[in-house]
Amino acid sequence: MMLPPIPAPLRAPLDRAIEVNKMVLDLVRQSPPWKSIFRNAYPNTDENRALVMFNSFFLHIMPVKVKQNTLKWTYTFGLGLMTFYLFLLLFITGIILMFLYVPAAERAYQDMQRLGTSVAYGQLLRNSHRWAAHLMVLFVFLHMCRVFYTGGYKPPRDFNWVVGVLLLVLTLLLSFSGYILTWDQLAASAITVGANIGGASPFLGGIVKAFILGADEPGPATLIRVYAFHVILLPTAVFIMAGVHFWRIRKDGGLSAPATARKARHVLVPSARGGFTVKEVPPVSPEAQVPPSPEEVRR
Amino acid sequence: MAKGETVVQDINPKDPNKTYGLMELMKGRAPLVDKGGPEESLFSWPHLMIWLTVVFLGLLIVVVGISWIADAPLREPFDTDVPENPAKAPWYFLNLQELLLHMDKSLAGVIVPSIVLGVLMALPFIDRNTRDVGIWFATKKGVQISIFTTIYTVAWITAGVLFDESNIFGGFLRLLPGLTGLTATIVAGWLLPVVVMVALIGLLMAIVEVRWRPNIRERAMALFTGFAVAYLYLIVISMFFRGFGMHLTWPWDLPPKAIPF
Ligand code: HEM
Numbered sequence: 206m207m208l209p210p211i212p213a214p215l216r217a218p219l220d221r222a223i224e225v226n227k228m229v230l231d232l233v234r235q236s237p238p239w240k241s242i243f244r245n246a247y248p249n250t251d252e253n254r255a256l257v258m259f260n261s262f263f264l265h266i267m268p269v270k271v272k273q274n275t276l277k278w279t280y281t282f283g284l285g286l287m288t289f290y291l292f293l294l295l296f297i298t299g300i301i302l303m304f305l306y307v308p309a310a311e312r313a314y315q316d317m318q319r320l321g322t323s324v325a326y327g328q329l330l331r332n333s334h335r336w337a338a339h340l341m342v343l344f345v346f347l348h349m350c351r352v353f354y355t356g357g358y359k360p361p362r363d364f365n366w367v368v369g370v371l372l373l374v375l376t377l378l379l380s381f382s383g384y385i386l387t388w389d390q391l392a393a394s395a396i397t398v399g400a401n402i403g404g405a406s407p408f409l410g411g412i413v414k415a416f417i418l419g420a421d422e423p424g425p426a427t428l429i430r431v432y433a434f435h436v437i438l439l440p441t442a443v444f445i446m447a448g449v450h451f452w453r454i455r456k457d458g459g460l461s462a463p464a465t466a467r468k469a470r471h472v473l474v475p476s477a478r479g480g481f482t483v484k485e486v487p488p489v490s491p492e493a494q495v496p497p498s499p500e501e502v503r504r
Numbered sequence: 505m506a507k508g509e510t511v512v513q514d515i516n517p518k519d520p521n522k523t524y525g526l527m528e529l530m531k532g533r534a535p536l537v538d539k540g541g542p543e544e545s546l547f548s549w550p551h552l553m554i555w556l557t558v559v560f561l562g563l564l565i566v567v568v569g570i571s572w573i574a575d576a577p578l579r580e581p582f583d584t585d586v587p588e589n590p591a592k593a594p595w596y597f598l599n600l601q602e603l604l605l606h607m608d609k610s611l612a613g614v615i616v617p618s619i620v621l622g623v624l625m626a627l628p629f630i631d632r633n634t635r636d637v638g639i640w641f642a643t644k645k646g647v648q649i650s651i652f653t654t655i656y657t658v659a660w661i662t663a664g665v666l667f668d669e670s671n672i673f674g675g676f677l678r679l680l681p682g683l684t685g686l687t688a689t690i691v692a693g694w695l696l697p698v699v700v701m702v703a704l705i706g707l708l709m710a711i712v713e714v715r716w717r718p719n720i721r722e723r724a725m726a727l728f729t730g731f732a733v734a735y736l737y738l739i740v741i742s743m744f745f746r747g748f749g750m751h752l753t754w755p756w757d758l759p760p761k762a763i764p765f
Contacts, residue, residue, distance in 0.1 A: 272545050
């Protein structure tokens with residue numbers, strides 16, 4: 206892309222501005238506080254691109270290099286990632302909501318109304334939390350479908366699939382428990398159906414129902430226990446399990462990908478003259494599991 | 505020398521001045537084989553980071569955008585003495601609520617979902633064949649099987665729901681007049697639904713087996729597609745086709761507030 210030429214009278218001040226800008230940046234980047242936080246220079250060399258990933262607490266869960274296939278958006282559609290992002294958004298909006306909502310049966314509903322009438326951006330906050338929750342349930346389901354249809358559940362990712370199923374269950378419970386907190390008639394329908402189903406558990410029905418409701422009927426005791434699940438127990442469980450999920454992705458060799466249609470590869474073989482020889486080996490079919498060994502090549 | 509091989513260069517020739525040398529070559533895979541060797545991989549910074557940032561910003565725009573346009577629902581204050589009609593669970597549990605209409609509640613609400621979750625978790629231990637990993641639907645057969653299963657599932661669920669109408673003792677017992685009391689409960693609430701569900705899954709697997717001679721992944725695909733389609737389709741039925749008293753209606757005849765949003 207060609208930029209339009211800079212008019213002559215502007216050139217000098219612009220150059221000066223760029224210079225000052227650079228000076229300030231350099232000053233910041235060379236200051237002890239900056240260097241104490243970021244131990245590598247800006248990642249524009251391969252070495253620093255690697256270091257930036259190692260050195261950051263937040264980035265080190267990710268590898269220095271990723272497969273091209275992982276970055277192909279039609280492979281993952283970013284669904285797992287978006288599920289996690291939605292969870293983060295829910296975490297943040299949820300914490301703000303905790304400042305504005307008291308989980309007591311006699312005022313929970315009014316608190317919900319107040320969000321719409323007398324809290325700045327309260328309605329937007331509530332809407333974001335609500336719609337993000339619905340989207341999270343949708344995306345976790347779609348993510349599971351993506352993993353299934355691409356075969357991402359096969360060994361060595363078998364255990365991570367199981368972790369995923371637990372995350373699915375946790376997500377559903379999290380969403381359901383939040384749904385109760387509005388303490389309106391939608392919540393009443395939901396808790397009634399929910400307690401009904403829980404109460405139908407074979408042999409344990411009574412215990413399960415009492416556990417959900419905290420009383421014989423849905424009421425104040427239900428609200429406070431559902432709240433505790435919603436704001437502490439379930440989110441903590443999701444954070445831990447999501448941590449395991451991501452850690453396992455690394456340990457399982459990154460995301461699944463098609464077996465590479467191997468290109469010609471180079472193999473190192475001892476040469477008769479005492480050194481070593483690089484030989485080019487013709488491509489093998491993707492079914493071949495182990496590349497030919499030097500012995501095979503020599504034969 | 506094997507066929508097709510070419511010598512590219514000699515490296516590391518024995519050098520009398522060196523005190524070390526390459527001693528031995530071992531058979532095996534290099535640590536990076538199939539993990540994306542240098543040719544198939546890119547630096548996370550910036551390639552992955554750009555992705556992560558763009559997706560986050562896009563998602564943020566979508567969520568705030570939706571929230572700007574549509575308000576979260578808030579109905580009348582909680583009162584279980586005046587239940588809503590129809591009283592519907594949140595959408596992701598509407599499939600269970602639909603099942604509840606057709607069989608005993610512990611079968612529909614607890615046993616069936618537990619079995620589904622159990623099979624889901626067991627899936628990677630049943631299908632361990634890593635042949636076509638990383639390829640959407642694995643094979644052409646996989647695509648065909650998934651499409652067929654979708655049609656099969658929608659057709660049978662539609663037929664079953666229409667037949668059974670809106671309560672467990674309606675449809676099935678019409679076949680067997682004269683059953684009452686406990687027998688009726690057991691037959692209509694347990695026996696018939698179990699037989700129907702098992703038979704429909706069995707028939708699906710049999711058709712797929714005969715028509716496509718599938719491998720294990722393709723069989724799993726029939727099962728999973730059946731589950732996923734049933735999960736979503738039952739939600740659609742319960743959300744858009746269930747009115748007063750959870751009876752079947754057309755979406756345009758739904759009573760107000762019948763959609764739990
Ligand atoms: C809170 C819920 C979940 C979160 C936040 C989450 C997050 C992620 C992320 C970020 C990835 C990387 C690839 C991608 O973005 O698609 C991933 C991969 C994976 N997820 Fe999930 N996930 C969740 C639930 C699930 C569920 C329900 C399953 C399956 C039942 C599952 C199974 C897997 C597997 C097996 C992989 C590796 C896939 C591959 O290598 O192709 N996850 N997950």
